[in-house]
Amino acid sequence: MRQPHCAASFEMEVLIDSAMENTAHDATFFRGHRHLVFATLPPRGVVTYDLLRRRVHAVLSAGAARDRSFWNNVLLPITIGVLGTTVGVVPLHSACLDHNGTGVLVAGASGAGKSTLAAALAGCGFSFVSDDWTYISKDASALVAYGLSSPVKLLPDTVKFFPHLKDIAPHRTLNGELAYEIDPTWAGFSVNYVSHPRRVLFLERTSKPGCDFVPCRSEYVREFFEKSAERLPNELNEAKSFRASVIQTLSSVPAWILRTGGSPQTTAAAISDFILEGGDAPN
């Protein structure tokens, strides 16, 4: 990850506990108070985050410590997500796609279909950055969006839109959901790890066919992202201010509410046309 303007480093200390592999519980959860956050990632680890000192203390099973996919797909994304704002990146619950250098953030309520639309966009000429969490930093005054090469998570019913999913089996994900988790490169997507957000779309499902792009005001953008951000304690005031400044900058990016009743592919095609035909050009 290129160092953003305000990045800070963190330290991670890892202990290996050979007994941990035998634990039977399977719930992943997070708890925190003030600057301390616990993450249990059974059966592979317990991680404590000290957000004031930017230190991570992990106890991992031997298998997890050796498992590259655990590091890349679980431990590091969670670590960036938890430490995020204290180390200069703001995790936003949105997908991000890139089209010739134009980053498009796709936000929306849980279940709106962000991941499915991200996969459809990646199948029609957009480069894939992220499908669920996008990490935003500032480089001088410009916003930079990062993805973490995490797998794309698609719910079982999306197999009707992506028939090649029949070749693989869904499995239980970290949050307990049954889903397909696919490597974006396996799916043939072009992948960018960095983009510059220049458009924001708020996805809303509707029963009405077709797609409507409704311009939205900067206050809407700011309120949406502030409301969907984790409440932070007073000990992390600097992090709170940084996040507020990122969201403030993001609120000046052109944004639309996208109401769609079409399939992910027809919605992706409509977005592509909207951007290519300049429907998104500022007035």
Next chain:
Amino acid sequence: MPQIDPLDYADPLDLLRRFIPTPLQALYRIGAVRVTVKTNDITLLPAFPLDLDLEVHAEQCLEWRLIRDAGLPDLLGPPLFMISGMLTIVTMGPACLIAVDHQQRELLAFLGTSIDARTHEDCVIPLLCQLTNEVFPAGTSLRFMAHDQASQNG
């Protein structure tokens, strides 16, 4: 024991339960250390005598924040200790998560409902007392600890 969690963690979003209120408070003394216990469950308050001598200025103070969390998985396990810098972390399975910040003088514990009164009194409280004593080793005054910390930082 209360199983219902009436708090709304969605607005504002508090997925980590950082802002669980701990309205119950009591003062204790463990050796030379005055301990303020804050909790959301009266059954988590230690059974030993309260420190009623409020006029005495205690040089060594520690805050215990004991949070009963019905959302934690029930499984208790063997204790796992990790000591690093200013933090001591102890987990006893996902039902018992403890961290002590020596510098901030704070002990935090999330305790699941599988920790019943007996387990709490026989296992958890002695462990918390042990952790408290480790924050203030016998014969160590705050002045010397501050000196040690300055030496570490410098």
